[in-house]
Amino acid sequence: MHQIDLKRAPLITDNRYHKSDERTILVESARLARGRIESLAKLYTTKYEAIVLAGGFGTVKNFTDFFTKGINARLLPDIAKVLKEALVQKKPIVGVCAAPLLLAMAVKEFGQTGxxxxxxxxxxxxxxxxxxxxWGVEHIEKPINQCHIDTKYRLVTATAYMYENASAAEVFSSIQAAIERLNNLLK
Incomplete structure (x- = not known):
């Protein structure tokens, strides 16, 4: 697993900012994953068959400036490099929950639309x-237990918690659908 090695944006709890916790994103990721995490700067896409972004609010908060720039948002350099390399190499990229926003930004920053x-x-x-x-992105609404595959860019996206009041079981089915499609692409 890989993650960016930056200071985290202020913690948001109950819509309040807390600055007392100074862990980096890399340290926090290792804590949550309970394992060894490498810096995203050390990820070489040529060593992997696909890229999977787990999503969640933190993905958008920590990998982009979307919440401050909105329509003019950009990916942070480390994730931009990885996603653009994967697009050039035509590797499948999975985005779950809020992560499809990053995939849309990557294609946009690569100068493509559609x-x-x-x-x-x-x-x-x-x-x-x-x-x-x-940005020229087409949203394809899917039921919670399905994902969407963009065959042109090899993007596999699933809604997970972005689907209204999804239960944990529904979120699992959403992620499972995306990973099954990824496995089919890799065969």
Missing amino acids: QQITFGTRAQSMDFLNILNN
Whole structure:
């Protein structure tokens, strides 16, 4: 597993910022994964068959400046490098939950448009969808237990917790669908 090695953005708990905890994202990732985590700067896409981004709010918060720049957001350099290399090498990239936003940004920053992702329901994700539409991204709404595959860019996206009030079992089925599609792409 790999992660960026930067100071974390302030912790957000109950919509309040807390600056007392100074762990880096890399240290926090190792704590959560209970294992060895390498810096994302050390990830060489040629050594892997695919890239999988687990998603969640922290993915957008820690890998982009989306929450401060909105429509003008960019990926941070380490993740931009990895995703752009994977796109050039035509490797499958999986984005779950909020991570499809990063995939859309990567394709946009690569100077391309027309990518397709699933990013929750239209009703719940409208603010995001307006920006994605402006970037030339097509949102394909899928049921929670399905994923979407963009065959042009080899992007596999699943909604997970971006799907309204999804239960843990539904989130599992969403992620499972994405990983099964990834496995099919790798055969």
